[in-house]
Amino acid sequence: MWRNRNVWIILSGEMIAGLGLWTGIIGNLEFLQEKIPSDFVKALILSVGLLAGIVAGPLAGRVIDQSKKKTILLYSGAGRMISVVFMLIAIATGSIWWMIVFMVTIQVSATFYFPALQSTIPLVVKDDDLLTMNGLHMNVATIARVAGTALAGIMLVYWSLASLYWISMLAYGGLLIFTMMIRIDEEQGREAKVKSVGSKGGFMEVFPVLKEYPAVGMTLIMTMVPLLFLGSFNLLVINISEIQDSASIKGLIYSFEGIAFMIGALVVKVISKKWKTTTILFFFASMLAVAEFMLYFAQNTVITLAAFALLGFTLGCFFPTAMVIFQKQMPKEYHGRFFSFRNMLERIMFQVVLLTAGAFLDIIGLQSMMIIFGMISLSLTALFFFQMKQRNISLEQPIKAAAESI
Template sequence: MWKNRNIWIILTGEMIAGLGLWTGIIGNLEFMQEKIPSDFVKALIMSAGLLAGIIAGPLAGKIIDQSKKKTVLLISGAGRMLSVIFMLIAISTGSVWWMVAFMVSIQLSATFYFPALQATIPLVVKDDDLLTMNGWHMNVATISRVLGTALAGIMLVYWSLMSLYWISMIAYGALLLFTMMLRIDEGEGREAKVKSVGNKGGFMEVFPVLKAYPAVGMTLIMTLIPLLFIGSFNLIVINISEIQDSASIKGLIYTFEGVAFMVGTFAVKYISKKWRTTTILFSFATMVAVAEFMLFFADSIVITLSAFAVLGFALGCFFPTAMVIFQKQMPKEYHGRFFSFRNMLERVMFQVVLLTAGAFLDIIGLQSMVIIFGLISLSMTAIFFVQMKKRNIILEQPKQIAAKSI
């Protein structure tokens, strides 16, 4: 696996781009804290970009399946670079509207980039190495998040807010260069097959496939459970910082969650040898709810950091496992549309969670909100488990079931 140059290009590009992404996100939070007092208004601004991604999602899926993945990655990567210009203007003018333009443009780029990347990985990695590759890819993204947030914190002390976005632009430019070096053999026969399937229906063609592969559909629904926490993550971090009257707690939260996530992605490779896929997904979905309940004690530094460590470990085990199910069981000719549909579904959930969390934080406060979110997460986990048993859905592939029954 490690002799494959495409893997090194993808991972190195992810590391560099992640540094740019997270320095920019910390810059966004800093800019909003300065300009916008209401959590609900902050949520509205964050959701503007997500809405653009939802609208563009069906088109993105069709284009990714009909086009060369590398071409889509290059064009969307260039769009990321250009979007940073809007944020530079926002800082220069102090205008929130330019920030909205930045949010919309960068989310539009992400709507094409991430599904194309997810559809590319199975083309450059063997099936047996997908779990390892997904784990490493998420690890690299997490390392870049930890380093990016730490770098942004230091830069905000010594440099201007605008410097964070110059770093972002340089990083996106480096990603573009790495993407140019990718060699993806998509195969003329497979591409012709994709086009002959008939793409006029867009996402409508994904639904019959989901019915034919119920394990994929169940896993897709399961991935919505962690989004209650992930969707409100930045708003929660801001509120904890205000509750504890500490700016440094932001960096510590990202660090603890990120390190625990990396530990989880390594651990799941060994856990998967002893646990069934079903056990992994439902156990770690429950752990996400536990982390939400722990934040009731958000005034305690120790419990707060422990909660984010529990969250990170749970997500580090949950998402690589779910991604393998998607990549192995969903036919490759539908990968572009499926991953775009998944991203669009997540964006819809992010919209709902962001606006709900913003309103809850203004009305009832963080501690009441996390109890409600924890109860919802536990209830959803229980409902999905009952439905899976009732419909006799098996998440494991046949060969996995046979191996574990010996």
């Protein structure tokens, strides 16, 4: 795997693009905090982009399965560059409406980009290397997040808000250059399966496949549990910053969560040799609830950072494991539509959680909200576990599939 040039290109591109993405996200939060006092209104504005992604999801799935992955990555990367222009206009005019245009265009671009990338990874590495590659890719994304948020914090002290978005535009330009260097032969060998018959339909063709592969369906449902925390993440960071009356806590939260995520993504390779896939997913889903309960003490800096560190480690173990199930057990000719469908579900959940969290923060406050979120996470994890046992679903890789990958 280490001699595969595509692996290095994908990881290098992710590092550069991630720096741009996270400097932009910190810029978004800063802009909203300056312009909008209500948490619920902030959530409404953030949700507009997610809604655009949901609407574009079905089209993205069909296009990705019918087209070359590299072409999709290039066009969507160019779209991300163009979207930054709208945010620069928003800053120059002080207009929330231009920010909304920015969020819509960048989310639509992401709706095409990320499923295409997730569909590309199984084409450039062997099945046995998928867990390692997923962990590495997520680690690189996390390093970029930690570095990007730290860089944004420093830049906000010395430079203008607009400078963050110029960095974003340069980073997305760098991503385009790296994407041009990827070599994927999608017309021959194992890659040709992606172009096989049945790749011209929409999401409706994914549902019979999910019934045929119940482990994929159950894992897909399980990945919804972390979204209670992730969907409200940015609002939580803003709120904790206000509770502790500290601007620097934002960068510390992202750093602690990011570093812990990297450790988790490395450790899960060792854990997977000793624990079953089912144990990993359900144990770390339970740990998410523990992290949520810990934020009842959000006024305490140490406990707050410990909660986000636990969150990061948990997600670092949870998501690479879930991604391997998707990439190995879902037939490759359905990858584009499946990953688009998954992204659409996540965006719907993000939308619901974001609006709910915004309302809760205004009405009952952060501490009570996190107790409610923790109870929901524990209840959902228990419900999914009993359903899996009742339906006799195994999340372990089938022997047949394991033999084929050797």
